[in-house]
Amino acid sequence: MGAxxxxxxNRVTAxxxxxxxxxATMAVFALLAVPVGSTLAESFSNPLGVFENYxxxxxxxxxxxxxxxxxxIAFATTAIALAAGFFAAYxxxxxxxxxxxxxxxxxxxxxxxxxxxxxxxxMVILGRNGILNNALIELGLINAPLSLLFNQGAVLVGMVYLxxxxxxxxxxxxxxxxxxxxxxxAESLGSSPFGVFRQVTFPLxxxxxxxxxxxxxxGSLATFVTPRLLGGERQMTLATLLHEKAIISFDWEAxxxxxxxxxxxxxxxxxxxxxxxxxxxxxxxx
Amino acid sequence: MQSxxxxxxxxxxxxxxxxxxxGLNMSVADGELVSLLGSSxxxxxxxLRLLAGFIRPSSGSIALxxxxxxxxxxxxxGIGIVFQxxxxxxxxxxxxxxxxxxxxxxxxxxxxxxxxxxxLERVGLSSFAxxxxxxxxxxxxxxxxxxxxxxIDPPLLMLDEPLSNLDAKLRVDMRSEIRELQRANKxxxxxxxxxxxxxxxxxxxxxIMDAGRIVQLDAPETLFTRPVNAFVARFVGFENLVPMxxxxxxxxxxxxxxxGGVRTTLSLAATGPVGDRFVIGARPxxxxxxxxxxSTIPGTIGVxxxxxxxxxxxxxxxxxxxxxxxxxxxxxxxxxxxxxxxxADQCCILPMENN
Ligand SMILES: Nc1ncnc2c1ncn2[C@@H]1O[C@H](COP(=O)(O)OP(=O)(O)OP(=O)(O)O)[C@@H](O)[C@H]1O
Ligand SMILES: [Mg+2]
Numbered sequence: 001m002g003a004x005x006x007x008x009x010n011r012v013t014a015x016x017x018x019x020x021x022x023x024a025t026m027a028v029f030a031l032l033a034v035p036v037g038s039t040l041a042e043s044f045s046n047p048l049g050v051f052e053n054y055x056x057x058x059x060x061x062x063x064x065x066x067x068x069x070x071x072x073i074a075f076a077t078t079a080i081a082l083a084a085g086f087f088a089a090y091x092x093x094x095x096x097x098x099x100x101x102x103x104x105x106x107x108x109x110x111x112x113x114x115x116x117x118x119x120x121x122x123m124v125i126l127g128r129n130g131i132l133n134n135a136l137i138e139l140g141l142i143n144a145p146l147s148l149l150f151n152q153g154a155v156l157v158g159m160v161y162l163x164x165x166x167x168x169x170x171x172x173x174x175x176x177x178x179x180x181x182x183x184x185x186a187e188s189l190g191s192s193p194f195g196v197f198r199q200v201t202f203p204l205x206x207x208x209x210x211x212x213x214x215x216x217x218x219g220s221l222a223t224f225v226t227p228r229l230l231g232g233e234r235q236m237t238l239a240t241l242l243h244e245k246a247i248i249s250f251d252w253e254a255x256x257x258x259x260x261x262x263x264x265x266x267x268x269x270x271x272x273x274x275x276x277x278x279x280x281x282x283x284x285x286x
Numbered sequence: 287m288q289s290x291x292x293x294x295x296x297x298x299x300x301x302x303x304x305x306x307x308x309g310l311n312m313s314v315a316d317g318e319l320v321s322l323l324g325s326s327x328x329x330x331x332x333x334l335r336l337l338a339g340f341i342r343p344s345s346g347s348i349a350l351x352x353x354x355x356x357x358x359x360x361x362x363x364g365i366g367i368v369f370q371x372x373x374x375x376x377x378x379x380x381x382x383x384x385x386x387x388x389x390x391x392x393x394x395x396x397x398x399x400x401x402x403x404x405x406l407e408r409v410g411l412s413s414f415a416x417x418x419x420x421x422x423x424x425x426x427x428x429x430x431x432x433x434x435x436x437x438i439d440p441p442l443l444m445l446d447e448p449l450s451n452l453d454a455k456l457r458v459d460m461r462s463e464i465r466e467l468q469r470a471n472k473x474x475x476x477x478x479x480x481x482x483x484x485x486x487x488x489x490x491x492x493x494i495m496d497a498g499r500i501v502q503l504d505a506p507e508t509l510f511t512r513p514v515n516a517f518v519a520r521f522v523g524f525e526n527l528v529p530m531x532x533x534x535x536x537x538x539x540x541x542x543x544x545x546g547g548v549r550t551t552l553s554l555a556a557t558g559p560v561g562d563r564f565v566i567g568a569r570p571x572x573x574x575x576x577x578x579x580x581s582t583i584p585g586t587i588g589v590x591x592x593x594x595x596x597x598x599x600x601x602x603x604x605x606x607x608x609x610x611x612x613x614x615x616x617x618x619x620x621x622x623x624x625x626x627x628x629x630a631d632q633c634c635i636l637p638m639e640n641n
Contacts, residue, residue, distance in 0.1 A: 181373035184340045187360035188367045189438065190390035195361075199386075203377045 036263070043256040053257040063241075067261070070237040073152070073227070074220040074269075077159040081216050082209060084160070085167030089208075090201070092168070093175035107168045115162065119229040122158045123149060126230070150232035158226040163219055167212040174208025175201070210277040217273070218266050238262050290352070291316045291442060291474035292337065297346035299332055299498075306332050308498040309346070314491075316351075319468055319475045320503070321485035323521075324495030330478045331370055333495075334444045337476070338365050350442060361390075366440030368448040370478075372431040374419040380430050381406070381415040387438035405437040408463055410456075424451040432460065436467060443468065443475040449484070461488055482522070486510070494518050513634055516565065524567035524634060526608045532562045542566075544583065546604025551581035553630050565636040570598055572632035573610035575624050582625030583608075587618045601626060 046052035057063050092103045110118055125131045126148040133145040148154060178201065186196045224239040231237070236244075238258055246255035292314040299307040306329050314320045322330045335341045337348060339360040348356050355363055366387070374383050385402045393401070406412050409429040419427055428451045435443060445464070449457045465488050468475045479485050485492050486506040493503040494517070502514045513519040516527055533549065534541040543549050558564070578584050585603035596611040599618060608626060612618055 179371075179373060181369055181371060182375060184335075184338070184360065185367070185369060185373040185375070185434075186386070187340075188338055188363075188365055189387035189434070190361050192361055193359075195390065200375060 039256050039259050040263070042252070043260040046253065053253055054261075057254065057257050057261070066236050066238060066241050067265075069152075069235070070221060070239070071265070073155055073159065073237060074217050076156055077163060077220040078213050078217045080156070080160045081164050081167040082213060085164055085171055085212060086205070086209070088164075089168050089171030089175055092172050093178075104169075104172065107165050110161065111165050115223070115225045116229075118162055119158050119226045122154065122161065122230055126154055126157075149230060150234055152231070152235055155227050155231040155235050155237075158230040159220050159223065162223065162226055163216040166215045166219070170212030170215065171205060171208045174205050174211075178204050206277065206280055210273060214270060214273050217269055221266055221269070222262065238265075290314060291318070291350065292476070293349045294333070294337070295347045295349075297333075297336060297348070298344045299329075299336060299341065300344050301332075305344075306498055307336075307343075310498065310500055312493060312500050312503060314474055314476065317472045317474055318490045319465070319477060319488060321477045321479055321489040321492045322495055323479060323482065323485045323492055326480070328495045329498045330495060331446055334367065334446055334476065334478065337363075337442075337444060338367055339363050364441050366435035366438050366443045368431050368435045368443075368445040370446040370450075372419075372427045374427055374430055374434075376419055379416050379418055380411060380422070383419065383430055384433045384437055386434060391438065401437055405433045408436075408467075409433045409460070425453070425456065428452060429460070432464070436464075439471055439473065441473060443473055444478075445475065446478045447480065448477075450480070457484070464488070494521055511634065513567070513636070516567075516636055516639055519567040519634060519636060523569050524572075525570055526568045526573065526610075527565050527636070528568075528605055528608070529563065529565050529638065532558060532560050532564075535560060544605035546606075548583050548604045549580070550583050550627065552628055563638040565638060566628060567634040567636055568628055569632065570609045570611045571596075572629050573608060574627040574629055575599070575601070575610050575612045575618070576627060578623055578625040582627045585624055585626050587620055587622045587624060590618070590620065 043053055044050050049055075088103075088107060092100055092107070095103065123130070127133070128145045128147065128149075130148070132148060133142075136142045137145065182200050182204075183196055186200045187193075191199060222239055224243055227235055227237045228240050228243070231240070238261065242255055242258040242262070245251045245258060290313040292312070294310055294312045297307050297310040298305065299310075310329070310333065312320075312333075322333060324330055332341070336343055337350075339355070339358060343356065347354055350363060350365075375386065378386065381399075381402050384405055385398050388398045388401060403412065403415070406415055409432055411426060411429055411433065414422065414426060414430075419430065422430065428448065432445070432448050435445070448464070449460050452460060461484060464475075464477075467473075477485070477488060486509075489506060491503055491505050492509055493500045494509065495501070496517050502509060502518045504512075509518065510522050513522055513524065519527060528544050530542040530544050532540055533543050538553050540552050541549055542552055552566070576582060583603050583605055585601040585608065588600035588602050588607070590600075591598045593611070596614055597617055598609060598611050601608045601610055601624065603626065610626060618624065
């Protein structure tokens with residue numbers, strides 16, 4: 001009898017964690033997996049053939065252009081944010097505790113406002129009667145306002161501004177954990193400041209660079225507000241095209257197809273970045 | 287003026303607002319091995335960091351081989367350093383860590399690999415060449431750090447407690463490896479340690495540091511027999527420091543008075559005229575315990591400790607408690623009345639300090 005009680009208690013104890021997470025798991029499943037699953041399923045359920053929706057989508061020059069543009073904007077945003085973010089994070093990680101706190105606060109500050117506000121801010125700056133045009137005219141540098149909005153440059157500026165804080169935070173996190181004595185050691189062994197950067201800082205910061213790049217790349221691939229406000233009709237991306245198909249032209253088939261393409265592209269870029277990270281990163285970390 | 291390999295002149299150094307070095311002076315001759323010995327936090331690592339150029343002095347100047355390097359960046363100073371916390375590159379293998387300095391010096395591959403392998407052999411880590419530091423024990427990491435600094439054969443080598451994590455046997459082995467390399471290549475070295483025996487056995491000269499200053503820089507024998515002040519004297523084992531005043535002298539025989547009015551006769555030429563104040567320092571074995579007499583300090587035997595070949599006694603005297611060794615063959619009992627004499631050739635004379 002005694003042994004029996006013990007096994008039964010054990011069985012219940014073993015099950016308890018699963019029972020506890022069950023409600024949350026079911027909620028996530030119902031709210032996330034089901035809609036995503038049905039989106040995927042819908043996109044393959046054209047009566048003319050499983051891939052008919054995709055054939056139609058990619059048959060259009062315009063659509064192919066949008067896919068390439070989305071990809072390019074995400075890539076360029078990531079590259080610029082990586083370069084600028086590294087520079088900023090390096091400065092932040094190397095400064096004294098007080099300066100560090102202020103700088104981190106400053107770089108995170110934009111995150112406290114919404115995406116719409118942050119993109120709209122750039123409309124105010126770049127618009128025909130915006131701050132920049134007015135200033136240039138006041139200074140007599142130009143006669144008529146330049147059209148600075150609704151082009152790729154404007155989208156990139158807005159995107160980089162949107163995602164730079166994420167990159168900076170990822171990089172500060174990893175740069176801070178590097179032992180300062182490693183820099184001293186490299187210098188004492190004859191490394192110039194650039195050599196120290198290339199041989200010590202860079203390889204040890206790689207994990208943070210990968211995490212930051214994944215966040216920024218997938219984020220910019222999915223962002224809707226910034227390309228919508230700063231790029232307009234002429235800079236259509238997958239996200240804005242999806243919005244147009246679903247909300248404006250009620251073409252649900254196309255919308256489902258675009259959504260699936262976005263999911264697949266995101267997954268593929270995650271895998272690619274992961275593989276790149278594995279190839280670049282050293283194995284010896286504790 | 288003969289140019290020293292290293293000279294530090296009146297160095298003052300701060301971390302933020304706290305002053306760590308207070309006018310430090312030191313010079314090391316070419317090809318010499320000097321140890322820095324001192325208690326934790328007295329500024330040994332800071333001194334090395336200044337020499338390497340990782341921090342700048344607030345005032346004072348640093349010269350290497352007669353050249354002022356106070357403003358020169360670390361990678362131009364030609365210094366090899368073994369860090370107290372090893373500072374191994376976690377993303378490089380043992381062999382890559384050791385080869386790092388050679389790579390910076392453009393030593394090309396077959397040659398570099400050969401030199402790395404030879405050095406790993408010397409520190410006994412040949413079979414660990416392809417491991418990463420995270421997969422090594424503390425002592426193995428320390429030997430990698432040592433190999434990494436030794437392999438570049440720098441004109442000035444600085445070692446910050448390079449053997450602290452090794453067992454007794456390995457420590458002695460590595461110590462002689464370091465000394466051998468340093469002597470064979472005629473390199474200058476600065477060696478930081480807490481271990482007095484290690485410092486005395488490896489060094490040409492030893493610098494005793496106290497609270498951001500060097501109080502004495504001398505050959506081990508000199509330090510051991512002629513400390514310059516009470517701090518160094520206590521450091522090298524002069525446990526009994528007794529202030530005295532000369533009351534009578536007759537050639538080399540001097541009658542001195544200590545606290546409590548007790549008098550003793552010393553045969554010390556080194557003391558001054560009548561009225562001169564000084565401190566006499568004696569190790570436990572530098573005191574002779576005998577029968578009470580009018581030329582010795584009267585005392586009573588206190589706690590007795592067995593030390594193997596001898597007994598050590600705490601003895602209460604009017605001049606304060608003393609520690610003395612007595613022969614194993616004639617144990618003394620607690621409470622016995624004795625007379626304490628100073629064995630002049632084993633004692634040291636220090637100036638009176640006002641504190
Ligand atoms: N980065 C730092 N910032 C502020 N104070 C420091 C810093 N590094 C050292 N100190 C202080 O400076 C003093 C000297 O430190 P240092 O590291 O030179 O001592 P040390 O003699 O090497 O001691 P140990 O034998 O324990 O290694 C200590 O009081 C220490 O607290
Ligand atoms: Mg130290």
